[in-house]
Amino acid sequence: MNTKYDIIIVGGGAAGFFTAINIAEKNPFLKIAILERGKEVLSKVRVSGGGRCNVTHACFIPNELVKFYPRGERELKGPFHQFCSGDTIEWFEKHGVSLKIEEDGRMFPITDSSQTIIDCFLNATKTLNIDILTNQSMQSIFKHDDYWKVETNHDVFLCEKIVMTTGSNPKIWDIIEQMGHTIIPPVPSLFTFNIKDSRIKDLMGVSALASVKVKGTNLKSSGPLLITHWGMSGPGILRLSAWGARTLFDKKYQFILQVNWLNDITFEECLEDLKGLKETHNKKLISKFCPFDFPKRLWDSLTHASGIMNEQKWADISKKQLISLAEQLTNGQFQVNGKSTFKEEFVTAGGIDLKEVNFKSMESKLFPNLFFAGEIINIDAITGGFNFQNAWTGGFIISNAISQKN
Structure with missing residues (x-):
């Protein structure tokens, strides 16, 4: 049996949750699901920043912020003018999480615990009736005339729009490459x-x-x-x-x-x-x-x-x-x-070719109603909260683009 949703987000990490929450807040009538291949969601958030979660960085000028991204500097200028570090602080404040700035500019929840961020996301998805489906490993994706068909190891889903937030996942990159997207081969960074x-x-x-x-x-x-x-x-x-x-x-x-x-x-x-x-x-x-x-x-x-x-x-x-x-x-x-x-952080340079993404909407230039956020794209940064900021910005822009389409 095929399960229908308006929007499916593949990947239960930081970018996936942030995107889902922002879409649902702007469009409460949409039926949204997050598909996660593992047994639990937000596992990388849990260990990030030594278990404290380095949410963002206290660099508030978009043209300065982009300089921390070896790949994506030019492309992120426009997105950061829409949603930058200051907007991240405000967003989390509105959702009950206060952040603090450390001497080196890194920003953490004042609780010094990544669990604060995890709880914030889980509470929001529950309030907004977003379905979180674990142990759902995507096997294939098909584009029909006006909908997408997603097959996992357990189920088949149909949706109008799909958001890919799977990070540095070689299997997903292979699937996207088979569809026709160009994948810049991943190499280690940091x-x-x-x-x-x-x-x-x-x-x-x-x-x-x-x-x-x-x-x-x-x-x-x-x-x-x-x-x-x-x-x-x-x-x-x-x-x-x-x-x-x-x-x-x-x-x-x-x-x-x-x-x-x-x-x-x-x-x-x-x-x-x-x-x-x-x-x-x-x-x-x-x-x-x-x-x-x-x-x-x-x-x-x-x-x-x-x-x-x-x-x-x-x-x-x-x-x-x-x-x-x-x-x-x-x-x-x-x-x-x-x-x-470096420590527990494994960052890769590589992913979907930046030329194939519309950075005004984070939508694929090859397939309408297919969106990308986070490190699935060929964007990466040095440590300090910058990779998370890229995830938040991408998710916010996708939520705006979907709102305008609806």
Whole structure:
């Protein structure tokens, strides 16, 4: 027997729930269902942000907000002018959830619990009579003249409009590709670098503000760099991995990373500073006097790498040692061999080709009444609440588009 709905949303995650709630609030007469392949809904929301749910980011200017998206920067400008971070805060306030801003701009519910967001969504869907159907894994989708037919592992559904919010699901991408959409092959984004190097071997936990570059490319980034037991992490590295997702994939994650531990100080400027120290602090031990705002353990490691002895004074440093130290400080070269996933977050670059989506409505350009929201599209962001903001914005725009069609 075929079950009929006005709208079916495939995917019981953040984008799916937000889209369903906004459609139902604007169109209470529509019969809506959320189909989820798993046993429970909103499972990624539960673990996001370390179980606190990083709802959005305190960047309120659309043209600034888009700069956090390696893929989707140009396309999201229009959507963010319709529904931005400030609108997200207001939406959750209206639904009984207050958010707070942390020092780095990330925003969380004041309860510090993702359960607050889950409860908000579940209560809203219950109030609005939205059906939540779990253990429904989509097997196929067919477009008839004026309706869609969706087959799952258990049932067959008919609907007028369908919204796909399945995130980075290869099986769904295959189905959409068979329909005729172009899928940009997914590759990992947001990862840390595996580096085995004597200069950082025993420095786990040391952090410095640094600029980093992938040798032989235009890929560069800056920000806090954290030394870990497997290599390097921190915002600067994660940003580089996001913008370089495809390039680094093509390199099979084997490349030279150039690190300027002094961030924006050049080799020439550093060398002049070191020469000045040789003159003004000639009686001081190099190991005891670090002229830069710099972790002491890292300074010791880089001076040793430059051939400088523990008890050597500034007066005794040779020209060769000075040049070597300036090079280590501003252009340290580290061999990267592989990557590691960042915490529990697994973000991919890839999905439905942006050219095939109408960003005024989030509707497919190939099939009327087929909509997309969230990471199913080739849009991804760095950490900080930006991927969720993309989901909220897409869901809101779809709800507007469906309201106008009705």
